[in-house]
Amino acid sequence: MASLRKFYNLRANSILESVIALSIISVCLYFAVMIFAAVFTPRTSAKFYNTQNKVNELFFLAQLRNDSLASENQNSNLLIEEENINEGLKKVSVQYKDSAAFQFDKTFYIQTNE
Incomplete structure (x- = not known):
């Protein structure tokens, strides 16, 4: 039991990692939309x-x-x-x-x- 508590330590680092991951995903989606808009023009x-x-x-x-x-x-x-x-x-x-x-x-x- 003591070893499981060591791995289940929820701190601010996991929230910070989630925010960074969401930021990276949003930047990638932004570039994907910009490329899509540049390629499919009239x-x-x-x-x-x-x-x-x-x-x-x-x-x-x-x-x-x-x-x-x-x-x-x-x-x-x-x-x-x-x-x-x-x-x-x-x-x-x-x-x-x-x-x-x-x-x-x-x-x-x-x-x-x-």
């Missing part, structure tokens, strides 16, 4: 990449002068602007707004043979 969502791929597709269709792009130009969510920067360089800006009203702008620079 720019890493599947919808962002889907819209980006749609803009790239529209740009390449505009370069091919495909007839299917003419029907896309009737859409008010799509705006394609071409601007000649200098003699051999042309700037093409594509603005596309998806169904969630997320506007994606992308600029392409094309070297011309003029």
Whole structure:
């Protein structure tokens, strides 16, 4: 019995250890939440990449002068602007707004043979 009392001595050290452990756990949870918030942003969502791929597709269709792009130009969510920067360089800006009203702008620079 005497040896059991020696191990069952509850002092302030165990409370201090508990507070330190809870502090360490809370700091780890804070960093986990911060990393989670940094990784899962709107720019890493599947919808962002889907819209980006749609803009790239529209740009390449505009370069091919495909007839299917003419029907896309009737859409008010799509705006394609071409601007000649200098003699051999042309700037093409594509603005596309998806169904969630997320506007994606992308600029392409094309070297011309003029």
